[in-house]
Amino acid sequence: MTQTAVKEVKNYIGGKWVEANTDKTEAVYNPATGEVIANVPVSTKEDVDHAVQVAAEAFQSWKEVAVPKRARILFKYQQLLVDNWEELAKIITIENGKSYAEAYGEVQRGIENVEFAAGAPSLMMGEQLPSIATELESGVYRYPIGVIGGITPFNFPMMVPCWMFPMAIATGNTFVLKPSERTPLLANRLAELLEEAGLPEGVFNIVHGAHDVVNGLLDHKKVAAISFVGSQPVAEYVYKRGTDNLKRVQALAGAKNHSIVLADANLDNATTQIMNAAFGSAGERCMAASVVAVEDSVADEFISLLTQKANEIEIGNGLDDGVFLGPVIREQHKERTLNYIETGEQEGAKLVRDGRNDEAVQQKGYFVGPTIFDNVTSEMKIWQDEIFAPVLSIARVKDLDDAIDLSNQSRFANGACIFTKDGGSVRRFRETIDAGMLGVNIGVPAPMAFFPFSGWKDSFYGDLHANGKDGLHFYTRKKVITTKWV
Numbered sequence: 001m002t003q004t005a006v007k008e009v010k011n012y013i014g015g016k017w018v019e020a021n022t023d024k025t026e027a028v029y030n031p032a033t034g035e036v037i038a039n040v041p042v043s044t045k046e047d048v049d050h051a052v053q054v055a056a057e058a059f060q061s062w063k064e065v066a067v068p069k070r071a072r073i074l075f076k077y078q079q080l081l082v083d084n085w086e087e088l089a090k091i092i093t094i095e096n097g098k099s100y101a102e103a104y105g106e107v108q109r110g111i112e113n114v115e116f117a118a119g120a121p122s123l124m125m126g127e128q129l130p131s132i133a134t135e136l137e138s139g140v141y142r143y144p145i146g147v148i149g150g151i152t153p154f155n156f157p158m159m160v161p162c163w164m165f166p167m168a169i170a171t172g173n174t175f176v177l178k179p180s181e182r183t184p185l186l187a188n189r190l191a192e193l194l195e196e197a198g199l200p201e202g203v204f205n206i207v208h209g210a211h212d213v214v215n216g217l218l219d220h221k222k223v224a225a226i227s228f229v230g231s232q233p234v235a236e237y238v239y240k241r242g243t244d245n246l247k248r249v250q251a252l253a254g255a256k257n258h259s260i261v262l263a264d265a266n267l268d269n270a271t272t273q274i275m276n277a278a279f280g281s282a283g284e285r286c287m288a289a290s291v292v293a294v295e296d297s298v299a300d301e302f303i304s305l306l307t308q309k310a311n312e313i314e315i316g317n318g319l320d321d322g323v324f325l326g327p328v329i330r331e332q333h334k335e336r337t338l339n340y341i342e343t344g345e346q347e348g349a350k351l352v353r354d355g356r357n358d359e360a361v362q363q364k365g366y367f368v369g370p371t372i373f374d375n376v377t378s379e380m381k382i383w384q385d386e387i388f389a390p391v392l393s394i395a396r397v398k399d400l401d402d403a404i405d406l407s408n409q410s411r412f413a414n415g416a417c418i419f420t421k422d423g424g425s426v427r428r429f430r431e432t433i434d435a436g437m438l439g440v441n442i443g444v445p446a447p448m449a450f451f452p453f454s455g456w457k458d459s460f461y462g463d464l465h466a467n468g469k470d471g472l473h474f475y476t477r478k479k480v481i482t483t484k485w486v
């Protein structure tokens, strides 16, 4: 699709579309074509203050709205998201580059979060013990905490914000979202639909921009909690600065996900799953497969099957039929990825499939073909760093213990998968691997909305993960009431 008009993105504060307090903007590109599709304001701390004050004011009435009434707005919202599914998926493909099928699936993931949050009346229930002593009883009541700041990455413009605001507002909080400046368009559509669903003004707000907006949220006295998802250095920074300012913070960070393929695995399934997990969404998933530790005895067969499947991948504009692999997000990210491919060669890894040779790489968009390295070791940068692109490293190992030892050397611990038919191996993997989300014979073990989502080690800073009951607990606080009946 050719973009005709360049959109001027606005902030959304108190139910109104407002100009930022600055002339400074950043261009938003369609990564498949290199065209500028919008300009996003680089908002200031004053814009943040405006949004937070409005959200703090709205909190006073929103927290008093009966929980089933809040839930009813989310039911309406869910229907609106379903009604606009194709349009939402199209916006994601245009601003992020992932294939339309991937974008369609992302919308589904977002909707599931709304569905889970619409269960707030059950989730918000407390607990009672009618007799803690003679004629004495206690009960726990759950309450919202105030204004929540949400800071999100470019790679899931719908799903990641939906990890945050549906549960936050269903539980009675108000919300200020700072979407990625590289993918700001979908967030504004989410706001329009919230308004259509009947959400009162000021409950959900958006301030677009970069560092200043993030710092504004982290430092604002009226922001009670921060939900962050993004790269490791920024997550660490957000966690430290936010907690230093005595806020609740959950910061989901970068990843380097390890898959283990044992000799008894169904190699057809393993290669299909790993091909999808490594190259789907151009490898720009926090749950992307980035390293495979494969048992020596099946390594040659595994690599040959995987390469065959990678050769069949169609690369191009995600809006075109049949395209599986779209571009990476920006020209600089393409350059960085090509540099990593060079580094891998210099480090002595064997380049089995060179994504620089695919025809699409010469096109205007930011394309990199599927790239596979063999004989990768833990000393190499391509093994250590999150490349966040369609580049897969394969390490040969002698057995399961060797594979687990290798994987556990990583500073990251988001997801990990095992491919095997042996129950004992699965158990050993489950008990000893460092990762927050595990998969058995699947490539992307991303938990659904009702389960907690997050990693360990440098992939996560905080305590309560996103989603599931962790999300509920993060966005609420408790009162325990003890009563003597006299």
Ligand code: NAD
Pocket: 151, 152, 153, 154, 155, 156, 160, 178, 179, 180, 181, 209, 210, 211, 214, 215, 229, 230, 231, 232, 234, 235, 252, 253, 254, 255, 285, 286, 386, 388, 414, 453, 454, 455, 459
């Ligand atoms: P990013 O860290 O560059 O940006 C994330 C957010 O932080 C954006 O809103 C951005 O504006 C802001 N930001 C960036 N630099 C900042 C700075 N110096 N100071 C203050 N704010 C700053 O991440 P990205 O490139 O948009 O997203 C990709 C990253 O997100 C990858 O590392 C990926 O693994 C990670 N991610 C993690 C998960 C997870 O569940 N752990 C999920 C999705 C993405």
